[in-house]
Structures are given as C-alpha cells and as structure tokens.
Amino acid sequence: MGAPSDAEVIGRSLGEPEAFGLIYDRHAATVLRFLGRRAGARVAEGLVGELFRIAFERRKTFDASRATALPWLYGIGSNLLLKHRRAEARRLRASARMVAAESTDRRASAAALDARLLFPRVADAIEGLPDDEREALLLFAWEELSYQSMAEALELPIGTVRSRLNRARAHLRELLEPKGKGRVRSQ
Amino acid sequence: MKPVDLARKLRRDAAFEPAVLGRGKEALMAAIRQEVEPRRAPTVIPQLPYADIRAALSFLERAFGFREIPTWRLEGKDGVIHHAIVEFGDSVIGIGTQGAHGAISPMSGGIESQYLSVAVADVEAHYQQALAAGARIARAPRGQGAEARAYEAIDPEGHRWRFVPQRLREVPQERTSG
Numbered sequence: 168m169g170a171p172s173d174a175e176v177i178g179r180s181l182g183e184p185e186a187f188g189l190i191y192d193r194h195a196a197t198v199l200r201f202l203g204r205r206a207g208a209r210v211a212e213g214l215v216g217e218l219f220r221i222a223f224e225r226r227k228t229f230d231a232s233r234a235t236a237l238p239w240l241y242g243i244g245s246n247l248l249l250k251h252r253r254a255e256a257r258r259l260r261a262s263a264r265m266v267a268a269e270s271t272d273r274r275a276s277a278a279a280l281d282a283r284l285l286f287p288r289v290a291d292a293i294e295g296l297p298d299d300e301r302e303a304l305l306l307f308a309w310e311e312l313s314y315q316s317m318a319e320a321l322e323l324p325i326g327t328v329r330s331r332l333n334r335a336r337a338h339l340r341e342l343l344e345p346k347g348k349g350r351v352r353s354q
Numbered sequence: 355m356k357p358v359d360l361a362r363k364l365r366r367d368a369a370f371e372p373a374v375l376g377r378g379k380e381a382l383m384a385a386i387r388q389e390v391e392p393r394r395a396p397t398v399i400p401q402l403p404y405a406d407i408r409a410a411l412s413f414l415e416r417a418f419g420f421r422e423i424p425t426w427r428l429e430g431k432d433g434v435i436h437h438a439i440v441e442f443g444d445s446v447i448g449i450g451t452q453g454a455h456g457a458i459s460p461m462s463g464g465i466e467s468q469y470l471s472v473a474v475a476d477v478e479a480h481y482q483q484a485l486a487a488g489a490r491i492a493r494a495p496r497g498q499g500a501e502a503r504a505y506e507a508i509d510p511e512g513h514r515w516r517f518v519p520q521r522l523r524e525v526p527q528e529r530t531s532g
Binding site: 196199203208212216217262286290304308336343 | 356357358360361362363364365366367368369370371374375377378379381382383385386387389390408411412424429431432433
C-alpha cells in the first residue's frame with residue numbers, strides 16, 4: 168500500500184485536525200522556497216506559517232479530485248504575496264543587479280554591458296505587469312508549474328491561464344522594446 | 355532572448371535559517387490544537403505597544419517562545435499589522451501599534467513604565483534560547499534559589515521581561531490554602 172494522497176490526508180484532517188501536519192511535512196519546504204524567491208527570506212519565514220494556517224482553515228474547500236495539494240498551496244501563497252509587493256519589487260531589482268554584475272565579471276564585453284542595462288529593465292518590466300499577468304509569468308518561469316497546476320493554483324480554466332501568460336509575454340516584449348512608446352513602465 | 359527566459363534569469367533562491375521549517379510546523383500545530391480545544395477567554399490582557407509589530411512578533415517567538423494566535427490578528431489590506439495576540443502557557447498578551455490607546459513604546463518614550471513577569475517551566479533553557487536569539491540581558495541568572503535563577507531581558511523596543519521559575523506562581527495558592 169502506498170502513502171495516502173494529499174486529498175486523503177486532507178479528508179482525514181476534517182475529523183482528525185492534527186493529520187493536517189502531514190501536508191505541512193510534504194510541502195512546506197517547496198512553499199517556503201517559492202515565497203523566498205518572491206519576497207526574500209524574512210518575509211517568507213513570516214508567511215509560511217500563515218499560509219498553512221489559512222490552508223488548514225480552508226481545508227473543507229480543497230477539491231478532493233486533485234492529485235496533490237501543492238498547486239492549491241501556491242494559490243494561497245500568491246494571494247498572500249500581493250500584500251508584500253514592495254518586498255517583491257526590492258528583491259527583483261536586487262536580482263537584476265546581481266545578474267548584471269555576474270555577466271560583467273565574466274567578460275568585459277559589449278554583451279556584458281548590455282546585460283547591465285538589460286536586466287534592470289527586465290526587472291522593471293516584470294514589476295510593471297498587471298498583478299494577474301505577473302503572477303502567471305512567475306509561476307510558469309520560476310516555479311515551472313504546468314498549465315494544469317497553474318489553473319488549479321489560480322482557480323482559472325486552462326485556456327485563461329494560457330492567454331494570461333501570452334499577454335504577459337507580449338507585454339514584456341513591448342516594455343523591453345529598445346525604442347518606441349512602450350519602453351518605460353506602464354505606470 | 356525570449357521574455358520567459360529573461361524572466362528566468364532573475365530567479366534567485368533565498369537563504370533560510372535551518373530552524374524555520376520546524377518553527378512553522380510548531381506554529382501550525384499550535385493553531386490546530388486551538389481549534390480542537392478552544393481556550394477560555396482571559397479576564398486580564400496586558401497590551402504592549404510596538405513601533406514594528408511584525409518584528410516584535412518574530413522576536414517574541416524566537417527569543418521567548420510566545421506564539422501568535424493567528425485568528426486574532428488585525429491586519430490592513432496593505433499588510434500592516436495593527437494588533438495581534440500572542441500566547442504563552444495559559445496567558446495571552448496583546449501586541450499593539452504604538453500610539454494607539456495612548457500607549458508608547460519605550461523605544462520612543464524613553465522610559466519603561468512597567469515590566470512583565472512570566473513563569474516558565476525551565477528558566478535555564480529559556481535563558482539560553484533568549485541569549486541565542488540575541489535578547490539584551492538586563493539581569494542574568496545568578497545562583498540556585500528560585501529568585502536567583504530568574505532573569506530579565508529587554509526586547510528590541512525596550513520592554514522589560516522578567517522570567518521566573520514556574521513554581522513561584524504556586525506560592526500564593528499555598529499561602530491561601532494553608
């Protein structure tokens with residue numbers, strides 16, 4: 168007999184609340200890394216407990232047909248992160264500076280100079296995306312969620328997830344155009 | 355480079371203290387137990403003002419072992435915490451915004467007008483935990499008696515906490531019953 172599925176564990180936790188601890192054991196590390204990438208260690212450490220407490224309170228609403236609870240947890244995390252936009256923006260800009268600095272170290276070439284100019288603009292462009300597009304882009308690019316998992320996390324049909332991601336891509340391309348009107352952040 | 359690949363370049367992992375996951379689990383299990391056994395409503399709740407409530411909650415948990423009761427948190431849409439309740443043993447304390455209800459954090463008021471005495475089961479272990487978390491020690495434990503083992507620490511905003519061995523609490527009861 169294999170280990171019980173997340174849905175079985177959550178089902179059991181309705182009668183035996185402490186069983187929910189197993190959901191934490193299975194997914195907390197992944198969720199913590201997700202929050203850390205987005206908002207940094209300090210914010211993530213505060214949020215991970217909150218996220219699981221919210222999940223625990225909402226466990227009745229978990230769709231038992233899902234194989235894993237992870238996308239559902241990502242979804243709760245995405246909502247919590249909306250309150251930490253400033254921490255996210257700071258981290259994104261710091262990452263851009265680091266990526267730019269790394270490419271400068273390796274080769275002092277024209278390409279490195281480009282990177283120094285390019286990545287801060289990528290950060291600004293991601294920052295300037297509407298919340299729903301930024302969320303879709305980062306779940307896809309950073310967390311490598313499948314369309315199906317993204318649909319579960321964002322509680323949207325798959326088609327909507329695809330079009331949202333496409334809009335994010337188009338938006339980024341437009342914001343990163345070397346010349347033209349869309350160059351600066353949209354607001 | 356394609357937009358998604360550019361975005362991928364900015365992905366950066368954060369470095370965590372190893373104890374984070376364990377603390378999160380304890381907080382979750384404490385919240386779960388609360389649902390199972392709802393606590394009785396306390397009759398007196400000390401309220402402490404802080405300029406940075408989020409930092410205070412984190413410190414009180416790490417250094418002194420207080421746990422927030424999450425369902426009682428008052429938080430604005432902007433993520434600013436206005437008030438929170440933490441528990442320790444069978445008592446609770448309110449952690450409020452400085453300035454609200456006329457209460458001022460010692461950090462800006464310059465004085466400590468009160469201190470809190472907390473009875474703990476293992477005061478030595480508690481002292482070590484507070485030290486490890488970087489609490490400022492105002493009076494270190496010295497000697498063996500109950501009074502001598504007590505210690506006092508100052509939290510990051512200047513509130514003074516006195517931790518005493520738990521059996522001190524039983525003294526008045528013995529007196530009244532005897």
